[in-house]
Structures are given as C-alpha cells and as structure tokens.
Amino acid sequence: MAKLWLGHANYSSWSLRGWLLCRIAGLQPEIQWVRFDQDAWRDQVPSRGLVPVLQTDQGVVWDSAAIAETLADQAPELWPRDPQARMHARSIVAEMHAGFAALRSACPMNIRGRASDFALSESVFADISRVQDLLEEALARFGSEFLYGSQLSAADAFYAPVIYRLRTYAPPAHCELADYSERLLAHPWLLEWEAMAQSDDALPGYDQLLGL
Numbered sequence: 188m189a190k191l192w193l194g195h196a197n198y199s200s201w202s203l204r205g206w207l208l209c210r211i212a213g214l215q216p217e218i219q220w221v222r223f224d225q226d227a228w229r230d231q232v233p234s235r236g237l238v239p240v241l242q243t244d245q246g247v248v249w250d251s252a253a254i255a256e257t258l259a260d261q262a263p264e265l266w267p268r269d270p271q272a273r274m275h276a277r278s279i280v281a282e283m284h285a286g287f288a289a290l291r292s293a294c295p296m297n298i299r300g301r302a303s304d305f306a307l308s309e310s311v312f313a314d315i316s317r318v319q320d321l322l323e324e325a326l327a328r329f330g331s332e333f334l335y336g337s338q339l340s341a342a343d344a345f346y347a348p349v350i351y352r353l354r355t356y357a358p359p360a361h362c363e364l365a366d367y368s369e370r371l372l373a374h375p376w377l378l379e380w381e382a383m384a385q386s387d388d389a390l391p392g393y394d395q396l397l398g399l
C-alpha cells in the first residue's frame with residue numbers, strides 16, 4: 188500500500204499540497220504523521236528530508252512538484268486537458284513552488300488561527316496581489332467552480348494553502364476571489380483536511396506569531 192509522510196495538518200502547507208494531490212489522483216495512501224518539534228523526525232522519513240514524501244510500489248518520491256508529476260503519470264486529470272489551460276496551470280504551479288517568499292515567511296499557514304490587525308509589509312501585499320491576479324486570470328480564462336474547470340486540479344492543490352492564509356491573515360477583501368475561496372474551502376476534501384487541522388496538536392512557536 189502507498190504511504191504518505193506529512194507534517195502537521197494545521198501548519199504544514201506542503202503537506203496539504205501533497206495530500207490533496209493524492210486525493211485528486213485517486214490515491215488514498217496510509218498517512219504517516221511526523222512532528223516537527225520532535226528531534227530527529229527526519230530519520231522517520233525515507234528521503235531524510237522535508238515532507239511531503241510519497242512511497243508507492245515503484246519507489247519513493249519527495250517534493251510536491253515531483254509528487255505531482257509522478258501522480259500525473261497515472262492520473263493525467265491532475266492537469267487540465269486543454270493545452271493552453273495546462274500551460275497556464277503549470278506556470279502558476281511553478282511560480283507558487285518557487286516564489287512568494289515574503290508571503291510564505293510572514294504568514295505561515297495556520298488554518299485554525301485568526302489574526303486581527305496583522306501588519307502586512309509591502310512585499311507581502313505584492314505577493315498577495317500577484318496571487319490574486321494569477322487566480323483571477325485562471326478563473327476568467329479557464330475556470331468554472333475551480334481554477335481550471337469543475338474538478339480540482341494540481342493548481343487548486345498548490346494554491347489551497349494560500350487561500351487558508353488569506354482567511355487567517357485577512358488582507359483587505361478582493362471580491363472576485365471570494366466565491367472561489369468559499370467553494371474551494373467547502374470542498375469535501377478540504378473539509379476533511381480542515382477537520383484534521385482543528386484537532387491537530389498545537390505548535391506554540393507557530394501560534395505565537397498570531398498572538399495565540
């Protein structure tokens with residue numbers, strides 16, 4: 188049986204991406220949770236590195252981008268079928284995988300946390316504005332319920348943690364994205380993840396940022 192190594196449901200954005208990619212690809216691996224506050228947790232992970240890590244009958248693959256490509260070998264529906272939509276989806280996924288450092292470091296994912304009057308720097312605003320532009324373009328050109336159609340794709344998986352961040356840190360509202368965010372977070376798989384996040388153990392260092 189396939190196994191997936193993940194960090195904390197409430198805090199680990201890359202874990203959420205890996206888990207959601209598996210769900211979209213129709214794979215239900217056994218989940219092995221690791222705790223970032225335990226010494227030597229990386230020794231429990233077959234790659235000895237960061238999570239997510241996926242082990243299948245074929246071998247071990249780590250890093251969300253590599254996991255997405257590996258899953259897509261068997262489940263091409265992870266990417267939109269239309270070539271232009273697929274190019275766009277791959278571009279925004281690559282941009283998320285490689286970029287948005289300001290947003291990521293200032294506003295770590297904390298699904299059950301809510302910030303009030305959280306001070307966002309100009310570079311964080313610039314990242315948020317870029318995310319909004321990319322998602323609105325995807326929705327306008329290719330989307331319906333989700334970014335590239337009526338089913339979730341790899342792009343929705345890569346942007347889901349950012350949608351949670353926008354809910355937690357509450358930058359000024361951007362109406363066009365509100366409906367998409369609501370639909371995405373109400374999807375049964377995101378509700379399943381959110382339930383795991385709600386019952387996840389607290390990591391005090393992560394919560395401090397929100398004054399919790």
Ligand SMILES: N[C@@H](CCC(=O)N[C@@H](CS)C(=O)NCC(=O)O)C(=O)O
Pocket residue numbers: 194198199200201202223236237238239249250251252284
């Ligand atoms: N580029 C990697 C990033 C993975 C990553 O940063 N994982 C975080 C979890 S959100 C991690 O393992 N953090 C533990 C640590 O930094 O000690 C990917 O796409 O999977």
